[in-house]
Amino acid sequence: MGDAGGGDGIVRRATGVGVLDRVVAILDAVEARPMGASELARHLGLAVPTVHRLAAAMVVHGLLFRDAEGRHHVGSRFASTALAAAASPVLEELRRETGETAQVWVPRGDSRVCLACVESTSELRASLPVGTALPLSAKGSAAQALTEEPGESSRRWFESVSVRTPGLCSVSAPVHYATEIVAAVCVAAPVSRVRAEGPGAQWGALVVAAAERLEEALLSR
Structure with missing residues (x-):
């Protein structure tokens, strides 16, 4: 043997x-x-x-x-099931706090896939259905959060303004499981509703807190 x-x-x-x-x-x-x-x-x-x-x-x-x-x-494939189950209440609260669309993205090879989404109730809003796949090379804030090297920095958020889609902006924070980044929490919104200091200053702390709640949910399962 x-x-x-x-x-x-x-x-x-x-x-x-x-x-x-x-x-x-x-x-x-x-x-x-x-x-x-x-x-x-x-x-x-x-x-x-x-x-x-x-x-x-x-x-x-x-x-x-x-x-x-x-x-x-x-690996992170097994975290995705727990993430999907835990995401809904976290995203509902994040939408309530920001008034904007809240999402969870997970890495899949060279792409990122929308695992969960709670859309803003505003008529003008960011909207991408669950299951949408986008290349990680398109450097929106969620892609930045997913491709950060674990341990490279302290907990932080990433923002993008009119990077992938003109007129839209977003702020995202990574979700860690063990020593791996398994997801990103994201708030996406029209640029017209963002204060002059940018989406990160406006919502970054709330997005980071939501990512931390998801991490706690993963550890408890």
């Missing part, structure tokens, strides 16, 4: 689909505690190259997150 043999070790063949069973075994192991690929291989009795290959693919698909020390954690 050693690494060199490439056997299944303690991996249970629950389905008989070898790759799937190994992926589930890796998830079970890192859910108990973070592990590097070599430690995972020893723990599961799998070949080290096999675990490296599977873990790398799982990171790409958001099933695992690899921290700066090379340890693997359960």
Whole structure:
């Protein structure tokens, strides 16, 4: 059952689909505690190259997150379900506080996807339906928040004014899970309703507070 043999070790063949069973075994192991690929291989009795290959693919698909020390954690794909459940009351409160459209965005490869949205009740408002996908390269405030390096700065907000869509502005803050940025909370509004100092000065503190409430909700699930 050693690494060199490439056997299944303690991996249970629950389905008989070898790759799937190994992926589930890796998830079970890192859910108990973070592990590097070599430690995972020893723990599961799998070949080290096999675990490296599977873990790398799982990171790409958001099933695992690899921290700066090379340890693997359960990835952001699993946080999205909890985020969707927790987002509605947080966004409702944020809309009430700002009067503007409140959204949660999550990263998906090279894009960001709108996971939840509570629109402003004003006739003139920012409006994007849930499921909308936009490239992360389009540097709106949510894209900036999602692509910030974790730990790069203290908690802060990002703003954009007429960057992606002329006449619209937004302010966003990252949502952290473990050491990973898993989402961004965003308030979007017409520029005509923003004070001269900009959307960040007007709503940044409220957006950061909403992001913190989502983080607390993730930790409690």
